[in-house]
């Protein structure tokens with residue numbers, strides 16, 4: 001769904017001119033489209049047709065309360081990786097019984113919090129965590145619903161920092177150990193085995209590894225059944241990619257068909273945990289050109305957004321397409337878009353052909369996922385505001401931070 005478009009040479013998100021948003025809320029500024037978020041969620045939800053399924057939005061991609069609330073109203077489930085994210089989901093109107101809890105390092109406090117809330121499933125990532133969860137649940141007189149996150153040893157073929165399904169990754173339980181650990185889980189009084197989970201990586205644009213991983217999980221499910229360990233759902237992870245450049249991305253329908261195929265004829269519920277593909281294309285980061293610094297070697301455009309606002313280019317060498325808010329024409333040059341932070345790695349885009357003038361506002365596309373969520377206050381830079389557009393209206397959903405926000409909790413020594 002294209003919600004980002006030029007009309008009369010002015011870039012719009014839905015029916016809102018982004019220049020008006022920049023004027024009203026200042027720059028840098030994140031802007032998300034409610035319609036794009038809803039369309040992406042609905043595409044997944046309808047892709048499974050009548051088959052039992054659950055779409056759990058991966059909260060870490062963008063955890064703003066308004067984003068979570070929009071998804072909760074559509075009936076989304078949620079995949080959380082911390083007690084903080086669980087609290088956000090509940091605050092935003094999500095239901096605990098639609099929440100799965102992933103992550104390698106859940107603390108005792110987080111296990112207690114999630115048990116007390118009554119979440120749908122703990123995706124357990126180690127034998128030690130299984131033991132701790134059993135102990136905590138037993139003390140509370142509860143049975144924790146568990147799935148083991150199994151590492152199917154499939155190469156997702158994406159960036160090494162976001163590829164998680166190989167033996168050498170810290171994530172999940174090696175496939176060879178899974179059966180023994182399931183037997184152990186089934187014997188523990190504080191646990192109720194209910195599923196199998198896997199997540200082999202992010203930004204996947206090839207269905208083959210996803211299909212292969214689903215096949216391995218289906219085989220494990222049958223091996224469990226043979227031992228009388230019945231599961232009611234398989235969680236096949238997140239990770240369908242988005243077209244940051246010109247990647248060809250499979251449709252939600254093809255994705256659903258590929259991962260469901262090994263389970264055809266069974267009544268097991270299929271759940272998925274997409275994050276990036278739901279919010280990524282729905283968001284832009286607006287930034288203003290502060291200074292132009294053309295040079296013999298390279299032309300630098302110094303913009304008011306930096307690596308603290310959008311870390312992905314510095315961290316993964318990620319690409320975000322750049323669009324001027326006003327289609328002006330004029331002489332283009334090849335520019336490096338760099339921020340004001342004191343690091344050579346502080347760039348947001350390399351070698352972009354643009355016609356730029358001081359004061360121009362640009363939109364970095366596909367910034368809705370892992371954008372604000374990974375932002376920091378490095379260089380004592382207040383984090384940008386977040387705005388959601390809905391039709392022809394723009395709503396502030398997080399105010400720009402103030403300096404008081406930044407030093408809240410800090411104390412000077414009295415002597």
Ligand SMILES: *Cc1c(COP(=O)(O)O)cnc(C)c1O
Nearest residue numbers: 058102202238239273274275276
């Ligand atoms: C990060 C993550 C996701 C979401 O991945 P996306 O690439 O944002 O879709 C889903 N599940 C788990 C366990 C994750 O760690």
